Amino acid sequence: MKEASGRSALPMGDGCLRGASVSLSDLERSYGGVAAVAGVSLDIQSGEFLTLLGPSGSGKTTTLMMIAGFQAPSKGDIAIDGVSVVDTPPYRRNIGMVFQNYALFPHLTVAENIAFPLKQRRVPKVERARLVAEALELMHLPGYGGRYPRQLSGGQQQRVAVARALVFKPRLLLMDEPLGALDKQLRENLQLEMRRLHAELGITFIYVTHDQEEALTMSDRIVVMNDGKVAQVGRPEDLYDRPCNRFVASFIGESNFLPAVVRGLENDMVVAECGGVLLRAATSQRLAIGAEITLATRPERLRFAEQLAESDAINRIAVTVTESVFAGERCRYLLKTENGAAMVLKEVSSATVRRRDVGDRVEIAWSVADTIIV
């Protein structure tokens, strides 16, 4: 609670500050007949850290730009706290925004940049100076107020951009790949800092990224987007453990895909045949006997079979090692099944674990619970 008691001194310190809820209904945006966003419906809870994740061209940035008000939807509605904002210009939406390239005003000092939103809101000068000083403090930049953006490093510019987006106490903060231009080390530090800020401020964060690891680390919920549509929404662990389709399974983390044919159903379990081998997977779907399905598994959930006892809860398949790569903490094996499907297995490296050689014929196994139908 040390953090919380110190909050009163911070610029966003009103106790009553609560994140805005955002609701998108059937949102569409097309450019010259081509849909960038094609019917997105989402309910974002107050105080949530929500990430829009997707490859470039998936419509995630366009969705964010429509929430900010920089682009008008071709169809559909955006409501903030239940009130439609489609006809509200961006300067009246009161939303904090951090841009990919930070968009700091090059002709203004750091302090003037941070004071900019306060000046637009006619905050008196003395109050402005106090809030700017507090925002600099919050972002660990005291003493930098008099510098120009070009005199700062990328990480410092990013902090100034965040300070500027938060200083006027918005209840919603939008971030468009804010860490994209930074190196890995700095990115990881700032990811933690974003989480800390989110926890301290309690406002709603909507974050756009194409980096699945960043999305998994930071978000309460992730919206995976593809081709202008929502592919799946869920908590990071849900998306990783239960991807609902092949796109999500391959975009978040790595997956092995095995084509199979449904041979039998027992309770919530489906038994499918893949190249003469019977594999099991849990499902709530009603699948017909003979239906063609794809089974997916994560490479780090596969084991070499001699490590596991025979059981109904385990799938086994015979493979040949085609490539063996040592990558520090893990060994990575490329495998080939009898019917030619390529698989990847990741094993934690250790002096006690025997390295497999290329050409070894082995049996691998994984838990039925880790088998997903996509």
Next chain:
Amino acid sequence: MSDSSMTPSMRILGGRREWSRWRRDIPWLTPLLLAAPLLLYMAVFYAIPVVSMLLRSLNDPKWSLDHYAALPSDVVFLKVLWITLSTSFIVTLATLMLAYPVALALSRARSTAPLILIVVLLPFWTSVLVRTYAWMVLLGRHGMINEALMALGIIEQPLRLLNTTLATEIAMVHILLPYMILPIANALRQIDPSLALASSGLGATPWGTFRQVTFPLSMPGVAAGMLLVFVLALGFYITPAMVGGSRDITLSMLIAQEVDQLHWGYAATLSTLLLAVALGLVAIAQLLPGVGNTFRTSK
């Protein structure tokens, strides 16, 4: 190996080797040679005449500073200098006012940009003389403007438009517009478009964004355009001579008059002064914040 024993092809190869050694040892040799024809041209047809003109102001008819010493008490000169400077100043301001919105439109236009550019550059492709005659046709006592105003019943007697200071200013603004529009449009185009979005997102109205972000960031273009237009306006001759009033004599007209009367020393003195004012302005502009490196983008 003696020189006489070399075959011609060996001599060429040896020459090539020597040439590449020179290029390595003297890095500025290639740029110098590339620029040499122009440098030579400029020396013969520009530098030498300018220097001899400067000398005329000092040594005609004998070596002295008499021509310069006489200027502060020369009433005609002072009046002409004042007319030249004030006309240039008014023309520069009027050009800025008319050019900025066009530059803004040009920098924001996508599909219509080439069209706007053609319209902007059209004056460039017509000679100053032709354009000045066109203004005479428009502004004359029985010109199109007077005829139109009388036909509409706004005026009863034709207005005196031609051969006034106003006529000079109108024609000069028209001729100088592209020199203002292009640098400003260029500066505007270089502004990162996300800055305007950021400003809007942070609560600035469209006018607030223009006043606090777009306009300040376009200052290098504004300064460059104003400098260019002012300096060019200082040396205008044909336009004020043809459409201006009989009492509106500019420095270049005075210079021409003096040359006609073979007062070489006095004409040279005036020319030197005109050059000095222009160079002085360029020097001052270089020192201004905003024209230098103050407004680099943060990237």
